[in-house]
Amino acid sequence: MSSSPDPTVDTTAEEFTDVDDVLARFGEHGYLADQRLATTVFLQSRLAKPLLLEGPAGVGKTQLALSLAEVTGRKLLRLQCYEGQDESKALYEWDYGKQLLYTQMLREKIHDIVDDTDTLADAVERIAAQDDVFFSERFLAPRPLLQAIDSDEPVVLLVDEVDRADEALEALLLELLSEYQISIPEIGTKRAEQLPYVVLTSNNTRDLSAALKRRCLHLFLDYPTPERELDIVHSKQTGLQESVAQRLVEVVRGLRDLDLRKAPSISETIDWARTLAVLGVNELRADVLADTLGVVVKYERDLARAGAALPRLVDPNAVVPEEAHGHGHGHGHGHDHHEGDDPSADGVARRRTKDQPGRHDEAYYKGGPPAPKSVPTGQGGRSFAAGKPRKRPF
């Protein structure tokens, strides 16, 4: 760990030859990326920059890092962030038990050191002179961030759900993200000899600092296009007929456009397809979907809203009460949806009022404005951008 690598020097160019190589290799490992995502991963490998993935739940943020490790054959080191987490769980801590064991085994030696001192103060001075021995690498217990820097092999470091960590931990990350180094006061600065691929994910429960964002390549992962979602479902070999899966993807997209608290994600589409396959469904009917709605919709009020919209989503000609009417895809409503569109302003405002002060606030269920009739822009953008309860004060 003596030499200091230049983070701008590409030591991993051989990992991916080009963007198509990223697409193909991720595909081989069951992760279907789109062009934008593959381009960002390719750039990450060439520019040796951390990648920050933001987006709604279940769109493949964490899976991207897992797949990156599989595809490149690198070991995965994962730091799962949570509120109140401190640096001893993220960076390193001193192995207190080992230090204690050593002091007991070396009792006599320690006795020799303080033997000829007269006062307590002198004895403390003598022992303090031995600090270096006990605060050396031997007694250091590295946690994921330090492990990633210290590894002899290049690794993938996943810092998952970084928005859940406190701002203090976020600040600690800055040195690692820009310099690929960690400073340990008692030992000095440790620099990575093998630059890790660093992937950070965020669900946007609070705003991340500009300093962190500036150090990363940033990508907003939205819900996929219907074609890609169908490909993903297909790749998971759910057992559901292709034509039924195609309709199912449309229905799920319709559900995402309802004003649900938790919109169904890709993993829920996959679960629903598996469920329907197990039930031997070969024709999508509203009643079968209603019976299995719990697979994709997780809140009671969402269930009612989604259940009421199902007949229309399955059959656009079905007559449904106006209150439950949401906004469907590809059923004659005439709106185009694209990955990465800006969120709808009225959808954002409506959800923000409901989601205050936290995204799990039960006040959401105690009334509130009716569902929007239509939302013309990106699904994930709207769902994701709504409700940012832990905004920075600056």
Ligand SMILES: Nc1ncnc2c1ncn2[C@@H]1O[C@H](COP(=O)(O)OP(=O)(O)OP(=O)(O)O)[C@@H](O)[C@H]1O
């Ligand atoms: N592009 C993709 N290709 C293949 N499978 C995918 C893709 N995106 C998502 N999935 C599937 O969706 C599942 C959920 O993805 P993942 O756990 O990565 O979501 P996430 O964005 O990290 O969600 P959360 O914010 O809740 O942690 C994955 O395990 C995988 O099966």
Ligand SMILES: [Mg+2]
């Ligand atoms: Mg995740």
